[in-house]
Amino acid sequence: MTVPNVDLIDGRAMPQLGFGVFQVPDDGAEQAVTAALENGYRSIDTAAVYQNERGTGRALRASGVPREELFVTTKLWNGDHGRDKALRAFDTSLERLGLDYVDLYLIHWPMPQHGTYLETWRALEELRRDGRARSIGVSNFTVETLRHVLDETDVVPVLNQIELHPYLQQAGLRAFHADHGIRTEAWSPLGQGQGLLDDPALAEIGRAHGRSPAQVALRWSLQLGNVVIPKSVTPSRIAENIDVFGFELTADDMKRIGELDKGTRVGPDPATFDAGA
Ligand SMILES: NC(=O)C1=CN([C@@H]2O[C@H](COP(=O)(O)OP(=O)(O)OC[C@H]3O[C@@H](n4cnc5c(N)ncnc54)[C@H](OP(=O)(O)O)[C@@H]3O)[C@@H](O)[C@H]2O)C=CC1
Numbered sequence: 001m002t003v004p005n006v007d008l009i010d011g012r013a014m015p016q017l018g019f020g021v022f023q024v025p026d027d028g029a030e031q032a033v034t035a036a037l038e039n040g041y042r043s044i045d046t047a048a049v050y051q052n053e054r055g056t057g058r059a060l061r062a063s064g065v066p067r068e069e070l071f072v073t074t075k076l077w078n079g080d081h082g083r084d085k086a087l088r089a090f091d092t093s094l095e096r097l098g099l100d101y102v103d104l105y106l107i108h109w110p111m112p113q114h115g116t117y118l119e120t121w122r123a124l125e126e127l128r129r130d131g132r133a134r135s136i137g138v139s140n141f142t143v144e145t146l147r148h149v150l151d152e153t154d155v156v157p158v159l160n161q162i163e164l165h166p167y168l169q170q171a172g173l174r175a176f177h178a179d180h181g182i183r184t185e186a187w188s189p190l191g192q193g194q195g196l197l198d199d200p201a202l203a204e205i206g207r208a209h210g211r212s213p214a215q216v217a218l219r220w221s222l223q224l225g226n227v228v229i230p231k232s233v234t235p236s237r238i239a240e241n242i243d244v245f246g247f248e249l250t251a252d253d254m255k256r257i258g259e260l261d262k263g264t265r266v267g268p269d270p271a272t273f274d275a276g277a
């Protein structure tokens, strides 16, 4: 299975579908990432706070996949805002991963209450200049916090990784990203496997295409142009979730899924989230 790349505003590119490892213990991450790589995933999304950068790194290094074919993302946690802490946190992540560089480094949450994310962003600009973070981006930024970065700093984030699935479609933020050349990356694209995958509309559309509700949810997001990073530790689902490039949802399917938006989150609200600072 080969995943197409999408272009990024900094001239680089990344796979449109990757593999997430939130809530996977370190040893489990080694197994899951190994299975993902065997199934054709090349983009892996971890974070310092997931406490599985070591296991992820072990799997990447043991896989035999050439480094230049991999796309590795990790993220700066909330207690590491500010220039010096950010640079140290990055070094620690790189050491845990056992890599010389990451393909993408993200600020995990803006935590606007603390007023430090611009300073942190400028530290990421330094990491990009010295080549150890090939691309830099953000996660859980709102229009307001993104606008601040665009107005006050030099480098446009290549993407904003946000909660996005059929029950939380984020039309306003997606439009803002599109206006500024920022990619939208969808976290919890399966709604964390909770109620969303029991939705009768996703099941019915899936039946028409011979696909599962999870495949329909991923396909919908891909057809909107998003990057998606589904997580699974189940081998059959790891294979199922990457098998989403051989069918196309119709305009009617897309419209029907568009009507499922409830604005409901499975994760925290970025405007108020303050954990770990
Ligand atoms: N930047 C941020 O703040 C955040 C980033 N993320 C990133 O996004 C990734 C994905 O989001 P995540 O929250 O993990 O949730 P997902 O939406 O990817 O859902 C994962 C859940 O769905 C189940 N599942 C996976 N595939 C299928 C399938 N085909 N059929 C039925 N159930 C399935 C999994 O079970 P099982 O594993 O048991 O198979 C798991 O319980 C994370 O792993 C992380 O990398 C996530 C949250 C926040």
Ligand SMILES: O=C(O)C(=O)[C@@H](O)[C@H](O)C(=O)CO
Residues within 6 Å of the ligand: 022, 047, 049, 108, 267, 268, 275
């Ligand atoms: O998974 C992530 O990347 C997150 O930041 C969140 O899950 C967050 O840590 C959270 O949900 C805490 O309750």
